[in-house]
Amino acid sequence: xxxxxxxxxxxxxxxxxxxxxxxxxxxxxxxxxxxxxxxxxxxxxxxxxxxxxxxxxxxxxxxxxxxxxxxxxxxxxxxxxxxxxxxxxxxxxxxxxxxxxxxxxxxxxxxxxxxxxxxxxxxxxxxxxxxxxxxxxxxxxxxxxxxxxxxxxxxxxxxxxxxxxxxxxxxxxxxxxxxxxxxxxxxxxxxxxxxxxxxxxxxxxxxxxxxxxxxxxxxxxxxxxxxxxxxxxxxxxxxxxxxxxxxxxxxxxxxxxxxxxxxxxxxxxxxxxxxxxxxxxxxxxxxxxxxxxxxxxxxxxxxxxxxxxxxxxxxxxxxxxxxxxxxxxxxxxxxxxxxxxxxxxxxxxxxxxxxxxxxxxxxxxxxxxxxxxxxxxxxxxxxxxxxxxxxxxxxxxxxxxxxxxxxxxxxxxxxxxxxxxxxxxxxxxxxxxxxxxxxxxxxxxxxxxxxxxxxxxxxxxxxxxxxxxxxxxxxxxxxxxxxxxxxxxxxxxxxxxxxxxxxxxxxxxxxxxxxxxxxxxxxxxxxxxxxxxxxxxxxxxxxxxxxxxxxxxxxxxxxxxxxxxxxxxxxxxxxxxxxxxxxxxxxxxxxxxxxxxxxxxxxxxxxxxxxxxxxxxxxxxxxxxxxxxxxxxxxxxxxxxxxxxxxxxxxxx
Amino acid sequence: xxxxxxxxxxxxxxxxxxxxxxxxxxxxxxxxxxxxxxxxxxxxxxxxxxxxxxxxxxxxxxxxxxxxxxxxxxxxxxxxxxxxxxxxxxxxxxxxxxxxxxxxxxxxxxxxxxxxxxxxxxxxxxxxxxxxxxxxxxxxxxxxxxxxxxxxxxxxxxxxxxxxxxxxx
Ligand SMILES: [Cu+2]
Numbered sequence: 013x014x015x016x017x018x019x020x021x022x023x024x025x026x027x028x029x030x031x032x033x034x035x036x037x038x039x040x041x042x043x044x045x046x047x048x049x050x051x052x053x054x055x056x057x058x059x060x061x062x063x064x065x066x067x068x069x070x071x072x073x074x075x076x077x078x079x080x081x082x083x084x085x086x087x088x089x090x091x092x093x094x095x096x097x098x099x100x101x102x103x104x105x106x107x108x109x110x111x112x113x114x115x116x117x118x119x120x121x122x123x124x125x126x127x128x129x130x131x132x133x134x135x136x137x138x139x140x141x142x143x144x145x146x147x148x149x150x151x152x153x154x155x156x157x158x159x160x161x162x163x164x165x166x167x168x169x170x171x172x173x174x175x176x177x178x179x180x181x182x183x184x185x186x187x188x189x190x191x192x193x194x195x196x197x198x199x200x201x202x203x204x205x206x207x208x209x210x211x212x213x214x215x216x217x218x219x220x221x222x223x224x225x226x227x228x229x230x231x232x233x234x235x236x237x238x239x240x241x242x243x244x245x246x247x248x249x250x251x252x253x254x255x256x257x258x259x260x261x262x263x264x265x266x267x268x269x270x271x272x273x274x275x276x277x278x279x280x281x282x283x284x285x286x287x288x289x290x291x292x293x294x295x296x297x298x299x300x301x302x303x304x305x306x307x308x309x310x311x312x313x314x315x316x317x318x319x320x321x322x323x324x325x326x327x328x329x330x331x332x333x334x335x336x337x338x339x340x341x342x343x344x345x346x347x348x349x350x351x352x353x354x355x356x357x358x359x360x361x362x363x364x365x366x367x368x369x370x371x372x373x374x375x376x377x378x379x380x381x382x383x384x385x386x387x388x389x390x391x392x393x394x395x396x397x398x399x400x401x402x403x404x405x406x407x408x409x410x411x412x413x414x415x416x417x418x419x420x421x422x423x424x425x426x427x428x429x430x431x432x433x434x435x436x437x438x439x440x441x442x443x444x445x446x447x448x449x450x451x452x453x454x455x456x457x458x459x460x461x462x463x464x465x466x467x468x469x470x471x472x473x474x475x476x477x478x479x480x481x482x483x484x485x486x487x488x489x490x491x492x493x494x495x496x497x498x499x500x501x502x503x504x505x506x507x508x509x510x511x512x513x514x515x516x517x518x519x520x521x522x523x524x525x526x527x528x529x530x531x532x533x534x535x536x537x538x539x540x541x542x543x544x545x546x547x548x549x550x551x552x553x554x555x556x557x558x559x560x561x562x563x564x565x566x567x568x569x570x571x572x573x574x575x576x577x578x579x580x581x582x583x584x585x586x587x588x589x590x591x592x593x594x595x596x597x598x599x600x601x602x603x604x605x606x607x608x609x610x611x612x613x614x615x616x617x618x619x620x621x622x623x624x625x626x627x628x629x630x631x632x633x634x635x636x637x638x639x640x641x642x643x644x645x646x647x648x649x650x651x652x653x654x655x656x657x658x659x660x661x662x663x664x665x
Numbered sequence: 666x667x668x669x670x671x672x673x674x675x676x677x678x679x680x681x682x683x684x685x686x687x688x689x690x691x692x693x694x695x696x697x698x699x700x701x702x703x704x705x706x707x708x709x710x711x712x713x714x715x716x717x718x719x720x721x722x723x724x725x726x727x728x729x730x731x732x733x734x735x736x737x738x739x740x741x742x743x744x745x746x747x748x749x750x751x752x753x754x755x756x757x758x759x760x761x762x763x764x765x766x767x768x769x770x771x772x773x774x775x776x777x778x779x780x781x782x783x784x785x786x787x788x789x790x791x792x793x794x795x796x797x798x799x800x801x802x803x804x805x806x807x808x809x810x811x812x813x814x815x816x817x818x819x820x821x822x823x824x825x826x827x828x829x830x831x832x833x834x
Contacts, residue, residue: 529796532735542735543734543735543736543738544738544739545734545735545738561739563739563740563793564740564748564790564791564793565748565790566739566748568739588736588739589793589795590736590793590794590795590796591793591794591795591796594793637789637790637791638789638790638791639748639789639790663747
């Protein structure tokens with residue numbers, strides 16, 4: 013009966029869809045799709061999507077989880093920006109996560125999510141994402157779907173070429189977009205050239221817990237380091253970073269950083285770097301950067317300020333870095349699944365440049381160097397070039413691969429995705445996007461094994477695509493079916509913030525590990541209340557600690573007296589439920605902070621400093637049962653000098 | 666979906682009632698929601714066979730009491746209705762298997778089992794799954810048996826299970 017009614021629903025839905033499309037062939041922007049195409053993105057109510065997509069929120073600072081092919085939004089994981097809904101950055105437990113060497117920062121700009129890999133294949137353990145503005149990298153657990161760790165990157169500015177993962181998640185990298193004085197100091201901006209430096213940071217990942225640590229930095233010339241991808245297969249052990257502004261301009265970059273015919277892709281031999289580190293060929297720079305780790309056992313985060321970082325200087329360390337000349341301010345830097353081809357998308361070039369890893373090794377061996385730049389060898393362009401895709405479109409940005417010998421590149425200016433063939437470099441297909449596409453994502457695209465069924469294009473402009481919402485309109489993502497010879501647009505959906513980049517994989521890699529609740533026995537929060545019988549209120553001078561529990565559908569205690577104006581009241585609230593999908597929330601009238609939203613078995617804390625005498629209510633903010641509206645209580649606040657006794661009760665007991 | 670199940674099960678309950686269970690009917694009427702006779706008596710869940718009960722095991726009962734205080738007391742008192750029913754005489758009222766299934770599978774019990782449904786209609790708040798293991802549930806069962814025995818010895822009056830007139834038998 014269950015499946016019968018699902019089919020009925022599906023049929024109804026498709027009928028409705030077809031009705032909608034029938035009367036509506038002419039859309040203002042074009043690109044309307046027909047019924048049979050729409051079915052490809054149709055996931056019937058109650059059915060699961062086949063893929064997860066982790067889409068960055070761009071200037072929202074967060075990470076959104078969507079299902080593919082439906083495009084449905086499941087969750088927005090707070091990462092670099094506070095989120096009052098989830099108390100991220102508001103409760104005592106998560107405030108340390110947003111600490112930096114500059115203090116508490118409530119916002120950032122999150123760009124490039126990437127998934128952990130084992131042997132070049134996505135393993136479904138963690139998602140990493142970078143903060144652009146105040147350089148940081150975050151690690152998100154794909155069991156709890158919570159941000160577990162945020163590491164600040166020293167000596168970096170504009171952490172754009174990040175966070176990309178090597179084949180066995182040995183490293184996540186973080187290259188600086190802005191070059192700056194290293195270490196930072198007071199100096200004239202006009203003296204940029206030759207004096208500013210760019211750092212490329214290699215963050216080591218502990219294979220068991222995923223913990224991050226800046227293993228070393230490579231101190232590079234003062235260019236802008238834009239994007240990066242790891243070598244894989246034969247090129248495992250290398251990392252490739254695009255550069256622009258090799259002119260080293262410090263003003264009007266729009267013009268002044270577009271002078272050189274060719275900029276570079278910097279090829280870093282990180283295995284070599286490891287040797288140099290082992291041999292002690294590094295300098296230790298004093299620096300200051302925050303390392304924030306969330307502990308699932310205590311449900312709390314802590315900040316450690318790190319004090320130094322190891323730096324390698326490529327001018328003095330032969331074989332560490334080579335420059336690959338690449339036309340015209342290359343942006344995307346993408347490596348095909350075999351590891352042989354490195355695609356540089358020159359933003360201002362008419363063609364796509366592809367380098368050959370085999371040729372690069374040969375050129376290095378034969379010392380085919382055109383010159384040295386700041387002591388770094390520049391390889392001869394012809395010696396390393398594998399081919400060019402001629403006249404593919406305007407403004408190439410990023411390339412991903414389907415694992416079947418094809419590459420797909422986005423073109424920002426001409427708003428299209430172009431499919432071309434690796435090796436023959438011929439263009440096979442092109443499809444418009446609506447509009448101004450940036451990144452694209454094929455699930456598993458940054459790995460040895462892409463799952464080449466879908467392609468997601470992420471657009472900056474949507475103008476006439478959706479109902480208008482005032483001057484600010486949403487950005488969007490568009491899904492293409494790439495299983496056939498020709499790409500087919502099957503869905504178009506709005507996203508949060510700026511969908512800058514995404515990572516994706518088949519659902520079965522993640523779904524079975526998704527946590528359902530936290531075991532109360534394993535809750536080691538210092539202020540946990542494991543049983544209602546232990547709920548209590550403790551005064552320590554002006555600090556009052558409320559050890560509160562919640563279960564469907566009451567708080568314990570729910571009547572508290574003896575709080576005074578001028579007190580600092582800590583509500584440590586434990587959700588005693590031990591079942592899937594039973595969160596509770598809590599908020600107190602007048603508390604100058606967010607609600608708490610507490611998962612089963614978890615403890616969270618908010619602080620309330622009552623300023624007014626009175627009897628103030630609190631209630632559960634998450635609709636938890638038929639008696640949710642009854643889930644409430646009162647706190648009596650007396651004058652500072654009153655002698656009302658501290659009492660706490662539930663049902664008069 | 667839920668409504669369909671509800672309507673269907675109401676219909677089947679009606680159908681059951683119309684058949685009249687008093688006389689020994691030639692063909693036995695079907696149980697609601699396709700439940701087996703075992704499930705009708707012993708609930709739906711991980712316990713699918715009758716279990717052998719011995720004398721009350723006091724060690725287990727003591728462990729069961731600790732679990733009860735930590736995980737069940739927010740909603741259950743012994744002699745007074747709270748969020749859920751008073752637990753003094755549950756062991757008299759339901760079979761041991763029914764109790765284990767209710768502890769370990771309250772979700773389906775209150776959706777599919779006629780008695781569970783009736784309890785939910787009475788108490789409105791759904792019993793939460795505290796994810797006890799079978800072992801822990803058996804310990805709680807020993808505790809429930811122990812308090813029922815003590816209740817009889819001390820002549821403790823039973824708190825009525827149903828107050829809502831519509832639910833009274
Ligand atoms: Cu609630």
